[in-house]
Amino acid sequence: MRPSELSRPPMSSISSLFNNSRLLASDISRKFNLPKRVNPLDVASGMRATASLDINVQTPKLKKDVEFGEKAKELIDAEARVLVGTYARTPVVLLHGKGCKLYDVEGREYLDMTSGIAVNALGHGDQDWITAVTLQANTLTHVSNVFYSIPQVELAKRLIDASFADRVFFTNSGTEANEAAIKFARKFQRFLRSNSECPPIEFVAFSNCFHGRTMGALALTSKEHYRSPFEPVMPGVTFLEYGNAQAAREVILSGKIAAVFVEPIQGEGGIYTATKEFLQSLRSACDEVGSLLIYDEVQCGLGRTGYLWAHEAYGIYPDMMTLAKPLAGGLPIGAVLVTERVAATINPGDHGSTFAGGPLVCSAAAAVLDKISDPHFLASVSEKGKYFKEILQQKLGGNRHVKEVRGRGLILGIELDVPAAPLVDACWNSGLLMLTSGKGNVVRLVPPLIISETELEQGTEILLKCLPCLDESLIIS
Numbered sequence: 001m002r003p004s005e006l007s008r009p010p011m012s013s014i015s016s017l018f019n020n021s022r023l024l025a026s027d028i029s030r031k032f033n034l035p036k037r038v039n040p041l042d043v044a045s046g047m048r049a050t051a052s053l054d055i056n057v058q059t060p061k062l063k064k065d066v067e068f069g070e071k072a073k074e075l076i077d078a079e080a081r082v083l084v085g086t087y088a089r090t091p092v093v094l095l096h097g098k099g100c101k102l103y104d105v106e107g108r109e110y111l112d113m114t115s116g117i118a119v120n121a122l123g124h125g126d127q128d129w130i131t132a133v134t135l136q137a138n139t140l141t142h143v144s145n146v147f148y149s150i151p152q153v154e155l156a157k158r159l160i161d162a163s164f165a166d167r168v169f170f171t172n173s174g175t176e177a178n179e180a181a182i183k184f185a186r187k188f189q190r191f192l193r194s195n196s197e198c199p200p201i202e203f204v205a206f207s208n209c210f211h212g213r214t215m216g217a218l219a220l221t222s223k224e225h226y227r228s229p230f231e232p233v234m235p236g237v238t239f240l241e242y243g244n245a246q247a248a249r250e251v252i253l254s255g256k257i258a259a260v261f262v263e264p265i266q267g268e269g270g271i272y273t274a275t276k277e278f279l280q281s282l283r284s285a286c287d288e289v290g291s292l293l294i295y296d297e298v299q300c301g302l303g304r305t306g307y308l309w310a311h312e313a314y315g316i317y318p319d320m321m322t323l324a325k326p327l328a329g330g331l332p333i334g335a336v337l338v339t340e341r342v343a344a345t346i347n348p349g350d351h352g353s354t355f356a357g358g359p360l361v362c363s364a365a366a367a368v369l370d371k372i373s374d375p376h377f378l379a380s381v382s383e384k385g386k387y388f389k390e391i392l393q394q395k396l397g398g399n400r401h402v403k404e405v406r407g408r409g410l411i412l413g414i415e416l417d418v419p420a421a422p423l424v425d426a427c428w429n430s431g432l433l434m435l436t437s438g439k440g441n442v443v444r445l446v447p448p449l450i451i452s453e454t455e456l457e458q459g460t461e462i463l464l465k466c467l468p469c470l471d472e473s474l475i476i477s
């Protein structure tokens with residue numbers, strides 16, 4: 001059944017969340033420590049609207065046409081009592097999924113264009129993934145890195161065969177992969193310049209970049225409001241304009257830079273794509289002074305662009321690349337892929353992890369990598385991505401709030417001239433799950449890579465149907 005045909009109450013008949021669920025509203029108040037006179041829904045909507053952002057788009061007052069089912073309400077209420085309040089969640093309680101469809105506790109169906117934030121590349125419940133995981137779970141799940149294990153070596157071999165890299169270090173997440181890359185870069189520079197009193201220890205990162213939330217990766221993340229409550233973070237990071245090759249060249253040639261971190265396509269930052277000239281210029285400047293070039297492909301890597309690695313579209317290769325999200329098809333994993341000359345400077349004890357590279361996640365990842373690296377699979381992502389972008393441009397491009405549809409493969413962004421949250425909310429009410437990014441004014445579309453053209457058309461139709469909410473949600477104050 002098409003998500004748009006699902007039986008759900010029409011938006012007009014949905015009473016406001018505040019009237020609907022006094023209990024939840026009071027919990028939101030408690031959770032965010034709001035004074036009594038503040039409507040928690042304004043805060044909740046505002047948080048999603050600006051999720052992550054130093055917004056420079058005017059945040060309008062929003063209508064609160066948001067509905068919770070009874071079962072969802074119960075769980076959301078319980079969550080507010082027991083979890084640390086770090087997430088401004090969409091109020092959907094998901095129960096199970098198959099392919100590109102997700103189902104909530106009320107039995108409603110959604111078309112998933114979030115993939116668990118670019119994770120579920122094979123969708124939900126892929127049979128080969130389930131087989132790999134269950135077989136391995138029945139054999140050996142965890143041994144720690146005190147011992148050798150076969151799946152870890154098998155996965156590393158596959159990653160090396162499929163990339164520029166000579167060696168791999170496994171982690172449990174994207175932020176940890178970037179932490180490892182920071183340490184490896186510092187160690188590399190210290191090792192290489194053991195005679196120097198001040199080897200290069202600083203880093204370059206770019207506007208709109210996102211590299212994670214642990215202290216090192218956070219220091220490399222551009223959004224100040226992510227960093228400022230936790231300062232001091234790692235010092236020595238210079239943020240430059242993404243795409244400004246000349247500015248980057250000048251800073252890199254200072255000789256102080258251990259490594260440059262760059263996303264070939266920025267996901268959280270608003271789906272901005274690097275140019276070949278920009279990456280080429282970073283590569284040349286790094287080579288001139290011995291700085292390392294690190295690609296963060298945590299979000300854009302592993303088939304999402306229609307290339308196995310996003311940087312393959314440019315033919316400019318890094319010294320290190322960090323991966324995570326889709327690699328184990330939903331199980332937690334991260335990886336740093338490095339050249340031999342970087343690996344040669346790392347010794348036992350320099351870095352490590354209890355869980356990383358365990359047999360279970362590595363077996364799952366091998367199954368994912370085998371499927372995604374198939375040239376037919378990659379070609380299908382490329383074709384579907386082109387088709388999706390085309391129909392989005394055709395059908396939505398005429399709307400006055402749509403400024404641009406951009407991206408490559410199945411990582412696409414629709415930039416609006418207003419916050420995207422009302423549209424994202426209206427779409428999930430109509431059975432389509434999406435994300436925001438950028439300064440809150442970009443709809444981010446990262447569906448499972450297995451999505452069909454029919455599902456892409458369905459998603460586009462829902463978006464088209466919901467677009468008028470952008471006008472409705474602007475209440476003239």
Ligand SMILES: Cc1ncc(COP(=O)(O)O)c(C=O)c1O
Binds near residue numbers: 173176296299300
């Ligand atoms: C480009 C990029 N790097 C790093 C991270 C951090 O990954 P994780 O959330 O697994 O720590 C993210 C997460 O969104 C990301 O998009």
